[in-house]
Amino acid sequence: xxxxxxxxxxxxxxxxxxxxxxxxxxxxxxxxxxxxxxxxxxxxxxxxxxxxxxxxxxxxxxxxxxxxxxxxxxxxxxxxxxxxxxxxxxxxxxxxxxxxxxxxxxxxxxxxxxxxxxxxxxxxxxxxxxxxxxxxxxxxxxxxxxxxxxxxxxxxxxxxxxxxxxxxx
Ligand code: SF4
Numbered sequence: 001x002x003x004x005x006x007x008x009x010x011x012x013x014x015x016x017x018x019x020x021x022x023x024x025x026x027x028x029x030x031x032x033x034x035x036x037x038x039x040x041x042x043x044x045x046x047x048x049x050x051x052x053x054x055x056x057x058x059x060x061x062x063x064x065x066x067x068x069x070x071x072x073x074x075x076x077x078x079x080x081x082x083x084x085x086x087x088x089x090x091x092x093x094x095x096x097x098x099x100x101x102x103x104x105x106x107x108x109x110x111x112x113x114x115x116x117x118x119x120x121x122x123x124x125x126x127x128x129x130x131x132x133x134x135x136x137x138x139x140x141x142x143x144x145x146x147x148x149x150x151x152x153x154x155x156x157x158x159x160x161x162x163x164x165x166x167x168x169x
Contacts, residue, residue: 024160031075031101032154033063038074038098040091043081045108048140057143064150071097076153079132082110083123095130103156105149106132109139 039049052059059065068074071094083091095104106126109115112135114124126132133156136149 028158028160032157035064035076035150035153036066036068036074037064037076037078038068038071038094039078039080040094041080042083042087043110045080045110045140048143049078049080049107049146052143052146057147059147059150062147062150062154071095072099074098075102077102077104077130078107079104079111079126080107082115082117083126083129085121085123088123088129091126092129101157103133103153104130105153106135107146107149108136108141112137115139
């Protein structure tokens with residue numbers, strides 16, 4: 001009887017999602033500590049981002065310092081700066097070229113809402129053309145705020161949350 005119970009427990013362990021959940025937990029843990037960001041810097045926020053990866057704030061502490069300028073090597077797109085209507089399609093192309101899973105952080109007022117540029121040639125937020133996971137406010141955001149945004153991205157990765165679908169344009 002006792003053996004039967006134990007066998008039932010083993011079967012349950014193998015057949016239920018316990019193993020899957022455990023594997024996902026470790027995969028999420030690995031992913032969140034090995035982010036490869038691609039900074040799409042178009043204006044002053046791009047310069048601000050440089051201080052985040054510099055020695056003072058040291059993004060390496062969170063495993064996200066391996067900055068790449070190729071969408072094929074990156075999994076975190078950091079939109080840092082004003083997105084003009086002309087640059088919108090370029091941003092979309094770069095996003096599309098990144099492999100799944102991928103995440104997007106909108107850094108600063110311009111990338112999140114167009115900022116103070118209420119003008120015909122400026123896109124009123126990167127989310128008009130690509131999905132955004134986390135918005136970091138500020139003009140410019142402080143390095144601490146950007147790091148907080150990256151920590152929130154890491155929470156999303158760990159929880160395995162799904163992103164909103166890509167907007168049509
Ligand atoms: S949010 Fe401010 S600092 Fe960032 S790109 Fe716009 S104007 Fe420059």
